[in-house]
Amino acid sequence: MKNKIIKRIIIINVLLLAFIIVGCSKQSVTDTYEMLSMANEGNAIASTLSAEVASAKSQHVFYGNQYSDLSANINKIPFGSSAVVENKASKVKITIAVEDILIANNFFDIKKLTDETSTNNLFNYLMNYDNENICNADGTINPGKYGTDRCALFVKLKIKNESNVESDIGLSALKLYNMKNENGKLQYSQLSEQCNGIDKIQNYNSHFDFYKFQPNETQEIVLFFPIENELVTEYSYEFNGNTKVPTNVKTNGTSMFDVYMNTNLSGVTPEFTDNMNVFKLNIENGVFKK
Amino acid sequence: MWISCNYGSRNFRVGAVTALANDYGDTPYQFSFDYGNTCQTETRWKDDTSAAFMNCQSCDGNDFGYTAYVFGSWDESKSGSVCCSDRRSIHAGNSYLLSNSVYQDRNYAYFYGELNANDAVGYSGLWSPDNYECYQ
Numbered sequence: 001m002k003n004k005i006i007k008r009i010i011i012i013n014v015l016l017l018a019f020i021i022v023g024c025s026k027q028s029v030t031d032t033y034e035m036l037s038m039a040n041e042g043n044a045i046a047s048t049l050s051a052e053v054a055s056a057k058s059q060h061v062f063y064g065n066q067y068s069d070l071s072a073n074i075n076k077i078p079f080g081s082s083a084v085v086e087n088k089a090s091k092v093k094i095t096i097a098v099e100d101i102l103i104a105n106n107f108f109d110i111k112k113l114t115d116e117t118s119t120n121n122l123f124n125y126l127m128n129y130d131n132e133n134i135c136n137a138d139g140t141i142n143p144g145k146y147g148t149d150r151c152a153l154f155v156k157l158k159i160k161n162e163s164n165v166e167s168d169i170g171l172s173a174l175k176l177y178n179m180k181n182e183n184g185k186l187q188y189s190q191l192s193e194q195c196n197g198i199d200k201i202q203n204y205n206s207h208f209d210f211y212k213f214q215p216n217e218t219q220e221i222v223l224f225f226p227i228e229n230e231l232v233t234e235y236s237y238e239f240n241g242n243t244k245v246p247t248n249v250k251t252n253g254t255s256m257f258d259v260y261m262n263t264n265l266s267g268v269t270p271e272f273t274d275n276m277n278v279f280k281l282n283i284e285n286g287v288f289k290k
Numbered sequence: 291m292w293i294s295c296n297y298g299s300r301n302f303r304v305g306a307v308t309a310l311a312n313d314y315g316d317t318p319y320q321f322s323f324d325y326g327n328t329c330q331t332e333t334r335w336k337d338d339t340s341a342a343f344m345n346c347q348s349c350d351g352n353d354f355g356y357t358a359y360v361f362g363s364w365d366e367s368k369s370g371s372v373c374c375s376d377r378r379s380i381h382a383g384n385s386y387l388l389s390n391s392v393y394q395d396r397n398y399a400y401f402y403g404e405l406n407a408n409d410a411v412g413y414s415g416l417w418s419p420d421n422y423e424c425y426q
Binding site: 063064066068087089090131132145170172173175190193194197209210242265267268269271 | 316321332364412422
């Protein structure tokens, strides 16, 4: 009899322990999100994603290319016109004009805008030093983060260093945006990340960041942006091991609705500030018209 | 612990490990601290779990340093932002790698900075959401 009571007590304790363990496990997802929320308020944290959280997030649908209201009072610069851009931190001024645009399916089409040596230098950088796997050896462009087809967008600029000193200009900070008017309000949506390379690339054995201009030097420079052909409106992802794989990607028409290039050389937010010169690229509905 | 490492054609000090920092091209940043404001870089897509890279090249005043965190967001406009790293004090002339969980938790990464003093100081340099040798 005594043994039976002891057995029952042991069984009850084991069951209680099991309930406690299950309860803690269920709570772990919520705990992780609470930790992240705390971190958002400034607390330092390095969270580790559990398989449970990864599974939950794979069901989350994200919306790409969302438009935001543009509150800054920007200056739209027509295609072909020039405008002065100041780096607010270094006070260096440069004059920029957009000279030409090319939308292509092959990287080597850049030869229509620049010389052979510059083409080979940039291609060498993309193939051997930038490991983003943008191009293949035949110049075709690989799919990007959404897994959808991409094209090459080349923007040819004429840039003059207006200062009397040698100046490093952060051309890789230049980004492309779509803009539209919605109910009388100007809205923007980011089209590209930072420029992925320039034809006059310097020090490409290390990486691409600044371009060094001599005092009062003028250069024609071609920027290279890989762009999704179609506008991605929804996407999600699943973890295949530790790798994200895009799933449920939905697209709707061309990605290049009405394209502009901003001049936020500081690389910090806000992306647009009052009186910023923003260049219209004359690309509407995926077609460039000079 | 700080040790030297080769970064492309240049030498930088990187915390704790030897790393060829920089992956998909670095992006310039300029933080202008002005008596209490905070500064944030723009966002960049996070492609892997490697540590984020920040090379602070110059400071235009007293180098109090600034405290940097790596934040993650769902999209370019920083929706759903959360802090995904420990803090690190950044000073001019040094490079840093910050471990973070942006790849696991969000899509885009950006740096957030707070000056370590109540003053007006500007810092500039380069950053990247990842690093070449995939140091974690």
